[in-house]
Amino acid sequence: MAPPLAAVSSSSPLFSPSSSRPIRRCHAPPPSISFQTRGRSPTAAAAAESSVSTLLEVRGLTASVKETGQQILAGVDLTIREGEVRVGSSWSRRLQFYWRLVIHAIMGKNGSGKSTLTKVLVGHPHYEVTGGTILFKGEDLVDMEPEDRSLAGLFMSFQAPIEIPGVSNFDFLLMAVNARRERSGLPALGPLEFYSVVSPKVDALKMDPKFLDRNVNEGFSGGERKRNEILQLSVIGADLALLDEIDSGLDVDALEDVANAVNGLLTPQNSVLMITHYQRLLDLIKPSYVHIMENGKIIKTGDSSIATQINEGGFKSIALV
Numbered sequence: 001m002a003p004p005l006a007a008v009s010s011s012s013p014l015f016s017p018s019s020s021r022p023i024r025r026c027h028a029p030p031p032s033i034s035f036q037t038r039g040r041s042p043t044a045a046a047a048a049e050s051s052v053s054t055l056l057e058v059r060g061l062t063a064s065v066k067e068t069g070q071q072i073l074a075g076v077d078l079t080i081r082e083g084e085v086r087v088g089s090s091w092s093r094r095l096q097f098y099w100r101l102v103i104h105a106i107m108g109k110n111g112s113g114k115s116t117l118t119k120v121l122v123g124h125p126h127y128e129v130t131g132g133t134i135l136f137k138g139e140d141l142v143d144m145e146p147e148d149r150s151l152a153g154l155f156m157s158f159q160a161p162i163e164i165p166g167v168s169n170f171d172f173l174l175m176a177v178n179a180r181r182e183r184s185g186l187p188a189l190g191p192l193e194f195y196s197v198v199s200p201k202v203d204a205l206k207m208d209p210k211f212l213d214r215n216v217n218e219g220f221s222g223g224e225r226k227r228n229e230i231l232q233l234s235v236i237g238a239d240l241a242l243l244d245e246i247d248s249g250l251d252v253d254a255l256e257d258v259a260n261a262v263n264g265l266l267t268p269q270n271s272v273l274m275i276t277h278y279q280r281l282l283d284l285i286k287p288s289y290v291h292i293m294e295n296g297k298i299i300k301t302g303d304s305s306i307a308t309q310i311n312e313g314g315f316k317s318i319a320l321v
């Protein structure tokens, strides 16, 4: 089934273009804007304007725990493409722009390898890639340092976010943003300038600004840590965000705030890979594709109806073919 066409707004206070993508970001008018075609058929225009490129291409990925050599990933294949801006026409020959978002979810039993997959993608030092390939925007990730993967536009929100004692949230975010600006040849932001960037994002996530002064995740409740992860994403930006159980530990209202924040960040040129056990997250951030992982492999891919089926009948209810 084709993923849904969706309208998104880049004017959200949470929208933060990743500095690593200087040119390809969408310059099309929002979907509500339309104008008359002149001298060019809408079909030809649509063909000319529509293009999709691959963000992540994982082929035959195997990985083990570095210390013990225990194999966890047993040949993962996964492709994540950008969305697209497509031009169509209405009966009145008015051009209309459609933004197609592409969102992926991974589900699977406990211990099936979901978190390990995302950790291997970001270069977690506990794991060693023993075979296969990982291409991110055409670049081979396998030998790249974790910080370079991050600067290339990959973001990960951990299932259990760690504390960084002695580093305030504000300083951490400022350092991360300035590292990206430096890579793009932009001048560093000073604290005052940065405060005006981060403040609306804190407000949009309904966080107390005091969290900016606290050390990263130190003494944060489980839900506060998850919200803080999404604050990082909204400030730093990403071409591909890997969100590992972002819904765990969140109360109903917090889940909605976090989902709104993630939805506000989505554009046709970026994507999200969410790991979750629960339909309630997928009701709020609607996936185009749902992948099922078992024994270190993706064994089935389909649309969001798979998640509904799992929710109703458990993993045994889906035919794993």
Ligand SMILES: Nc1ncnc2c1ncn2[C@@H]1O[C@H](COP(=O)(O)OP(=O)(O)OP(=O)(O)O)[C@@H](O)[C@H]1O
Binding pocket: 065, 070, 072, 108, 109, 110, 111, 112, 113, 114, 115, 116, 117, 126, 159
């Ligand atoms: N560093 C490690 N050392 C030893 N075993 C590990 C390590 N990392 C992962 N594993 C094992 O690999 C398997 C997959 O773990 P992983 O955390 O990827 O599962 P998961 O699918 O995310 O599960 P959950 O849904 O419970 O979060 C588990 O059996 C886990 O114990």
Ligand SMILES: [Mg+2]
Binding pocket: 114, 115, 116, 159, 244
């Ligand atoms: Mg996990």
